[in-house]
């Protein structure tokens with residue numbers, strides 16, 4: 001068994017940021033990462049046209065800015081290059097292919113005991129540490145809902161993490177299930193490449209542009225959040241108009257309220273709305289009832305044939321399977337300091353990084 005001061009689980013952007021902060025404070029740590037690279041979400045499980053949805057100054061990691069030459073909305077390849085440079089600069093060396101299967105606090109030794117399966121050897125390794133940082137993200141395990149007859153579907157079925165580009169789907173009938181940011185952008189990419197694209201928009205959504213997000217970021221310093229929400233809805237109505245005729249409804253609660261209270265992100269439109277209005281992307285307002293062969297039958301009684309289904313239905317966290325919990329200290333994107341790593345007031349607390357609210361029950365999230 002190997003004893004450490006701090007164990008970070010996950011080498012996504014949160015884990016890397018924590019690692020850099022710890023090394024700045026000369027606090028030793030190790031990172032256990034189940035994949036064979038850092039930032040696997042960005043390097044392996046995202047589509048080619050992906051750019052950071054938020055302006056670059058909001059997405060840089062502590063102690064290292066993006067290069068000045070980078071565009072405002074950083075494309076995926078530049079973002080991963082920046083992360084590789086970050087790792088070299090702070091000499092971060094995650095232990096790869098270590099899937100953490102359990103982490104438990106021992107009240108007597110006042111240590112966390114972490115079991116990780118080494119994917120190369122198949123062995124379970126045990127690590128112990130005074131501090132545990134959970135940086136496993138919102139997007140741990142791809143989620144596809146159960147759909148009756150999905151196993152009879154004769155076409156191709158993908159999760160958004162497997163989708164790379166619309167170029168392979170020219171002239172194909174493609175159904176995108178899920179209208180979060182990934183679903184809407186994948187639909188756009190498909191339509192851009194000549195696929196006959198449909199998207200299921202089940203729930204009401206807020207649609208904002210990048211510029212509106214920038215504006216919100218400025219005015220939130222001066223105005224009440226509820227007022228910012230009202231202004232955003234007004235701007236969205238002015239820019240996008242009434243979208244109900246295209247099958248898209250607005251929620252009654254404001255966009256940032258929904259983000260804060262329900263973890264639901266507003267849709268940041270990068271061109272999908274225009275394609276919906278022009279009819280190049282068809283919105284299907286009904287859920288799937290079942291599937292027979294290549295026919296998809298919807299709850300409103302209609303049915304359409306499809307060649308491909310892309311499920312953009314989000315992810316499930318895995319922490320509730322392996323993290324034997326107690327109480328969490330939660331850090332959002334602020335830079336942690338040595339003070340954050342002082343022994344917690346109650347012995348069995350863990351540090352959780354990356355989401356505004358620690359949510360311990362399993363839930364679906366779609367960034």
Ligand SMILES: Cc1cc2nc3c(=O)[nH]c(=O)nc-3n(C[C@H](O)[C@H](O)[C@H](O)COP(=O)(O)OP(=O)(O)OC[C@H]3O[C@@H](n4cnc5c(N)ncnc54)[C@H](O)[C@@H]3O)c2cc1C
Nearest residue numbers: 010011012013014033034041052053054099100136137354
């Ligand atoms: C399409 C898309 C667009 C996005 N756009 C933006 C954006 O513009 N700006 C922005 O800030 N965010 C964006 N996000 C959100 C994204 O989640 C964050 O950018 C970032 O990847 C979150 O980092 P993280 O470290 O918290 O989680 P992740 O990047 O998910 O990293 C978690 C790490 O933990 C590892 N892990 C999980 N479970 C275990 C385990 N049991 N044992 C060991 N390792 C484990 C995973 O392999 C992974 O490497 C986007 C996300 C998606 C999917």
